[in-house]
Amino acid sequence: MATLTYRDALNQALREEMQRDPNVFLMGEEVGVYQGAYKVSRGLLEEFGPKRVVDTPIAELGFAGIGVGAAMGGLRPVIEFMTWNFAVLALDQIVNSAAKMLYMSGGQINMPIVFRGPNGAALQLSSQHSQAWESWLAHIPGLKVVAPATPADAKGLLKSAIRDNNPVIVLEGEMLYNLKGDVPDGEHIVPIGRADIKRPGTDVTLVCHSKTLAVAQKAADQLAEQNVSAEVLDLRSIRPLDEAAILESVRKTNRAVVVEEGWPHAGIGAQIVDLIQRDAFDDLDAPVQRVTQADVPMPYNKLLERSAKASPEKVVAAARKVLYLDA
Amino acid sequence: MTATARSAKATVPSSVSQASPALHLKMLRQMLLIRRFEEKAAEAYALGKIGGFCHLYIGQEAVGVGALAALRDDDYVICSYREHGQALIKGITSNAVMAELFGKATGCSKGKGGSMHLFDAKRGFMGGHGIVGGHIPLAAGLAFSSKYKGSDQVCVCFFGEAAVNIGAFHETLNMASVWKLPVIFLCENNRYGMGTAFERVAAVTDIVEHACSYDMAAELVDGMNVLTVYEATRRAVERARKQSHPTLLEVRTYRYMGHSMSDPLHGVYRTKDEVEEQKARDPITHLAGRLKEDGAIDQAALDALDAEIQAEVEAAVKYADESPDPDPAELFTDVLVD
Numbered sequence: 001m002a003t004l005t006y007r008d009a010l011n012q013a014l015r016e017e018m019q020r021d022p023n024v025f026l027m028g029e030e031v032g033v034y035q036g037a038y039k040v041s042r043g044l045l046e047e048f049g050p051k052r053v054v055d056t057p058i059a060e061l062g063f064a065g066i067g068v069g070a071a072m073g074g075l076r077p078v079i080e081f082m083t084w085n086f087a088v089l090a091l092d093q094i095v096n097s098a099a100k101m102l103y104m105s106g107g108q109i110n111m112p113i114v115f116r117g118p119n120g121a122a123l124q125l126s127s128q129h130s131q132a133w134e135s136w137l138a139h140i141p142g143l144k145v146v147a148p149a150t151p152a153d154a155k156g157l158l159k160s161a162i163r164d165n166n167p168v169i170v171l172e173g174e175m176l177y178n179l180k181g182d183v184p185d186g187e188h189i190v191p192i193g194r195a196d197i198k199r200p201g202t203d204v205t206l207v208c209h210s211k212t213l214a215v216a217q218k219a220a221d222q223l224a225e226q227n228v229s230a231e232v233l234d235l236r237s238i239r240p241l242d243e244a245a246i247l248e249s250v251r252k253t254n255r256a257v258v259v260e261e262g263w264p265h266a267g268i269g270a271q272i273v274d275l276i277q278r279d280a281f282d283d284l285d286a287p288v289q290r291v292t293q294a295d296v297p298m299p300y301n302k303l304l305e306r307s308a309k310a311s312p313e314k315v316v317a318a319a320r321k322v323l324y325l326d327a
Numbered sequence: 328m329t330a331t332a333r334s335a336k337a338t339v340p341s342s343v344s345q346a347s348p349a350l351h352l353k354m355l356r357q358m359l360l361i362r363r364f365e366e367k368a369a370e371a372y373a374l375g376k377i378g379g380f381c382h383l384y385i386g387q388e389a390v391g392v393g394a395l396a397a398l399r400d401d402d403y404v405i406c407s408y409r410e411h412g413q414a415l416i417k418g419i420t421s422n423a424v425m426a427e428l429f430g431k432a433t434g435c436s437k438g439k440g441g442s443m444h445l446f447d448a449k450r451g452f453m454g455g456h457g458i459v460g461g462h463i464p465l466a467a468g469l470a471f472s473s474k475y476k477g478s479d480q481v482c483v484c485f486f487g488e489a490a491v492n493i494g495a496f497h498e499t500l501n502m503a504s505v506w507k508l509p510v511i512f513l514c515e516n517n518r519y520g521m522g523t524a525f526e527r528v529a530a531v532t533d534i535v536e537h538a539c540s541y542d543m544a545a546e547l548v549d550g551m552n553v554l555t556v557y558e559a560t561r562r563a564v565e566r567a568r569k570q571s572h573p574t575l576l577e578v579r580t581y582r583y584m585g586h587s588m589s590d591p592l593h594g595v596y597r598t599k600d601e602v603e604e605q606k607a608r609d610p611i612t613h614l615a616g617r618l619k620e621d622g623a624i625d626q627a628a629l630d631a632l633d634a635e636i637q638a639e640v641e642a643a644v645k646y647a648d649e650s651p652d653p654d655p656a657e658l659f660t661d662v663l664v665d
Contacts, residue, residue, distance in 0.1 A: 025475070051475065054506075056502065057498075057501060057502065057505070059498035059501070059502065061464070061494060061495050061498055062464050062467075062494075062495060062498025062499050062501070062502055063464075063498075063502065064464070065461070065463070065464020065465055065467075065468060065495060065499070066464050066465075066467045066468040066471055066499070066502060067468060068464070068465055068468055069405075069464060069465035069466060069467060069468015069469045069470075069471065069472070070468040070469070070471045070472045070475070071468070072448075072453055072465060072468065072469055072472070073403070073468065073469045073471070073472025073473065073475075073476075074472055074476070075471075075472045075475060075476075092458060092461055092495075093461070093464065096456075096457075096458050096461055097456070097461060097462075097465060101454075102661050102662070102663070102664060103439055103661045103662055104436060104439055104440040104444040104446070104454075105436055105439075105440065105444070105446035105448065105454060105661075106434070106435070106436035106437030106438070106439050106440060106446065106661060107437065107660065107661035107664075108436070108446050108447070108448040108449075109446065109448050109453070109454075110664055141662050142662055142663065144663070165664045165665075166663045166664060
């Protein structure tokens with residue numbers, strides 16, 4: 001077991017998969033000579049050369065589509081977006097080309113492509129650079145969407161994504177790249193579609209993913225001081241969603257709070273609440289609560305930004321509400 | 328900048344045709360097949376046998392036929408939604424194309440794609456794509472894969488002139504030139520994006536000029552002459568295959584029909600006289616006349632050829648009509664692979 005940063009775990013996954021399969025290549029802005037805007041691709045140009053580590057112009061729509069075409073031609077592209085905020089320019093290719101190719105070709109054309117990059121807010125980057133896109137992407141049939149929260153999951157999920165014969169969206173986090181954690185040695189694969197209980201508990205389920213894992217864990221610490229045992233369930237995959245794991249946890253705790261970085265309207269939490277009310281209605285002791293980003297564009301001011309984001313305090317308040325502790 | 332790009336605006340280079348008499352006859356047959364197929368598709372559409380959008384190629388046959396004659400079987404072709412003709416010439420049978428238009432299980436995309444999404448990956452026909460200009464990057468990606476694998480397959484991308492106003496066109500031409508990809512961007516300039524004349528919405532109306540911005544070879548081509556299209560594409564294919572250089576071809580053509588089956592042939596955006604004037608340049612009549620003059624074919628042989636093609640197309644309609652709908656369980660297959 002080695003201790004690695006999230007960044008280096010992703011780097012290891014890329015390196016190992018590129019060593020394993022010559023058809024895997026990395027393409028995106030600043031991935032080569034500059035060593036990656038966030039240094040995820042550090043050293044890869046030197047090891048694999050410019051044929052397989054391809055620097056692009058700032059043209060998200062174009063290079064995302066070139067990636068899709070390369071996958072049609074039998075390669076396994078990994079397309080890096082400097083952030084998912086910029087990937088919005090490429091949504092036509094992700095949605096209309098990558099996600100639908102297999103279906104509209106009647107099953108003839110596989111689409112083994114990975115689109116990856118940091119998602120959601122960092123610090124004081126203001127409205128256009130702080131958006132969480134998972135509910136947009138997870139809406140689309142034909143895509144898989146993963147959002148690892150730890151170095152081990154980052155490595156294992158990216159390796160799964162690269163080996164998958166379907167288009168996989170990998171949502172990373174700028175604020176996660178320096179996070180350190182234990183990563184198993186050797187071949188470490190995390191299957192897509194499996195949630196993970198990061199902290200077992202009995203009184204309330206905190207459903208989270210990506211950066212909100214840390215939020216939920218801090219909330220669970222605070223709740224423990226209040227004699228509340230919170231179970232922290234990390235989704236890891238947004239699509240497919242591990243519905244069984246969510247239901248199993250809620251059937252045990254009878255209460256749930258869903259925490260996400262995105263906005264509330266039509267968010268991921270809405271999908272999870274739908275699942276719980278439909279399939280675990282009789283197990284619930286309280287309506288499910290959601291903690292999201294405030295329903296506003298992200299402000300620049302530090303204090304305003306902090307109050308817009310999901311926080312441990314908001315999660316604790318929501319948990320106390322489903323436990324009727326303040327009634 | 329290459330010399331070719333500098334002379335992008337030059338008129339059609341004159342050259343002796345490399346096409347053999349046998350190729351002439353083959354191209355005549357292919358153009359007639361597309362014409363008769365599309366006429367039948369129009370009938371079937373009117374009868375409600377074909378649904379949704381159906382964009383016909385009548386008038387533009389010389390472009391698809393001339394260009395594909397310059398390709399090898401293993402080269403890639405990728406198209407917009409006006410792709411019935413190219414699909415037929417790339418080797419998808421009339422039966423499989425017509426069945427797809429009818430939405431049947433025997434269609435080339437199992438009835439899931441329809442008129443705008445014909446596919447035959449084994450034959451290198453990489454689809455009809457429905458978002459204007461959205462498939463242009465895919466063409467460069469296919470060419471990227473050829474170069475990456477060290478194969479000498481090239482990719483020809485058909486798109487209409489309206490796609491030139493789309494960002495994907497410019498982003499892709501730039502990268503294809505920077506990375507020297509073996510791709511031919513073949514713009515079928517039929518003058519109208521649906522009902523909007525190109526000159527009303529484009530600052531630069533000679534599309535070949537865009538090649539200068541991307542240091543790319545280019546040619547302006549008469550799209551009503553199948554031999555001219557063949558020769559220009561042959562040069563571009565050679566450039567792609569041997570030097571791995573992209574080319575932009577602006578092929579001037581004309582669509583006789585409306586934008587799709589639900590649109591008028593003429594009216595507010597073009598006159599009936601204009602359409603009739605263009606029909607006088609018909610590519611099939613032109614080639615047939617030339618072959619008759621050369622003594623390569625006589626009227627009796629031409630009539631026999633036409634009758635044979637009409638029979639093939641009628642058989643395709645019968646086949647499509649009698650084919651089963653997709654199994655209801657097909658609704659949920661092909662979303663993801665295991």
